[in-house]
Amino acid sequence: MIWEADRKGFRNYLFAEKGLSLNSINAYLHDIDLLTNYLQATGQLLQISDVKLKTLQDFLKWLAEFGISENSQARIISGLRAFFNYTVQETLCVENPTDLLEAPKLKRKLPEVLAFQEIEAMLAEIDLSKSDGTRNKAILETLYSCGLRVSELVGLQISNLYLGLGFIRIIGKGNKERLVPIGSHAVKHIQIYMDHVRCFLDIKKGNEDILFLNKFGAKLSRIMIFYIIKDLAEKAKINKTISPHTFRHSFATHLIEGGADLRAVQEMLGHESITTTEIYTHMDQSYLRETLIQFHPAFKS
Numbered sequence: 001m002i003w004e005a006d007r008k009g010f011r012n013y014l015f016a017e018k019g020l021s022l023n024s025i026n027a028y029l030h031d032i033d034l035l036t037n038y039l040q041a042t043g044q045l046l047q048i049s050d051v052k053l054k055t056l057q058d059f060l061k062w063l064a065e066f067g068i069s070e071n072s073q074a075r076i077i078s079g080l081r082a083f084f085n086y087t088v089q090e091t092l093c094v095e096n097p098t099d100l101l102e103a104p105k106l107k108r109k110l111p112e113v114l115a116f117q118e119i120e121a122m123l124a125e126i127d128l129s130k131s132d133g134t135r136n137k138a139i140l141e142t143l144y145s146c147g148l149r150v151s152e153l154v155g156l157q158i159s160n161l162y163l164g165l166g167f168i169r170i171i172g173k174g175n176k177e178r179l180v181p182i183g184s185h186a187v188k189h190i191q192i193y194m195d196h197v198r199c200f201l202d203i204k205k206g207n208e209d210i211l212f213l214n215k216f217g218a219k220l221s222r223i224m225i226f227y228i229i230k231d232l233a234e235k236a237k238i239n240k241t242i243s244p245h246t247f248r249h250s251f252a253t254h255l256i257e258g259g260a261d262l263r264a265v266q267e268m269l270g271h272e273s274i275t276t277t278e279i280y281t282h283m284d285q286s287y288l289r290e291t292l293i294q295f296h297p298a299f300k301s
Contacts, residue, residue, distance in 0.1 A: 002036050002045055010086050019174045021151075031079030038062050048084075049093050056080070056101050070104035077103045112240050114250045119144055121236040122229075131197045132215065136228050138189040139212055143244060145186035146170075147251030147269055150222045150244035157209045158194075163187045172270040180268050 007029065014020045014028060038059050039046055046055070063073055081098040088096050114122075123140055127133040143153060152170050160169035166187070167179050190211070203217040210219045225244045233242045240246075248269070255265050 002039065003032070003048060006048060006087065006092060007032055009090065010083055013086055019176075021173065024173070027075075028079045028082060031076045032083055034063070034076060035059055035080060048087050051084075051093075051097050053097050053100050056097055060101075074103040077101060112242065112246055112249065113253045114238070114240070114242070114246055116254065118236065118238050118240075119247075119250065121238065122232040125232050125235040134189075134193050134197045135212060136232075138186070138193040139225065139228065140232075140247070141186040141189045142182070143247035144251055145183035146180045147248045148180075149173075149248060149270075150225050153244070154210075154212065154220050154222055154225065156211045158211050159209050161190070161211070163190065170270065173272075176270065178267065178270050 010032070011025060011029060014025045020028075035056075039055075042062075044055070060073055060077075063076065068076075077098065081096070081101075084093060084096040084098050087093040119140075123137065126137050126140070128137060139153065142148065142156070146168060148156070148170065149172070152172060155171065156168065160171075162168065163182070166181055166184075168182050170178050170180055172178060194211075198211075198213060201213055201215070201217040203213065207213060207217060207219050212220050214220055214224070222244070229242055229244055229246075233240070252265055252269060255268075256262070
């Protein structure tokens, strides 16, 4: 494979200096592999310093011909931009060929959001007579109360719970830490789960500090959280595409609609850029229509 040594150097840079997760690092490396595969397929065994803007423009056309979506193209460009920034920093290139590379214009897609009543309907479907029901209640209450990523939820440690103070400590993307307030309902159900379910599990070695465990005493997988939520949504007859991230979207949207400060929401979500948080400033059309009917003379009967 061409650029193998530089690829390894970039990987070490992402891990040691940027502190990225293994999943994020693999995504960046995949973007580089796509470009090198294209160069090999077209017989262009170029040195990194020989890659020009035209090379990358032709690469994007190649991706489009293979049916790669515009969203995926934009993400690949982002990965290549990071790689070539690294090569300039390491003096492997004089200039970054992605500087003038235009990404496809993307439509901003609003995330799916659950109404508070829908969240309550899902919670009502949990069978609290079962041990996993007690756990699942605590999981959903925590997701909605704190707006966690699913990876943050499954990795939540007991030593990072400050329930008496109403906070939890989260290790987010890039190993960045943040303190997130936690609501009284979530605190209550975490305590019930710990006192009546978790304490009776045969906990596997290495999972002693993990809060949410499966019946075998091991850390839950992210896909297991997805299945739990999907099952409850079906039982509650909610016809939306729902995932664990939907609770994060709902957390942020309900805060913004309730008048919360955007910077505070950004801090709680752990967003590096406030532009990421701004997507939650949208309001649903039914709310807007109800507001017009209530206050605008032209909408009053």
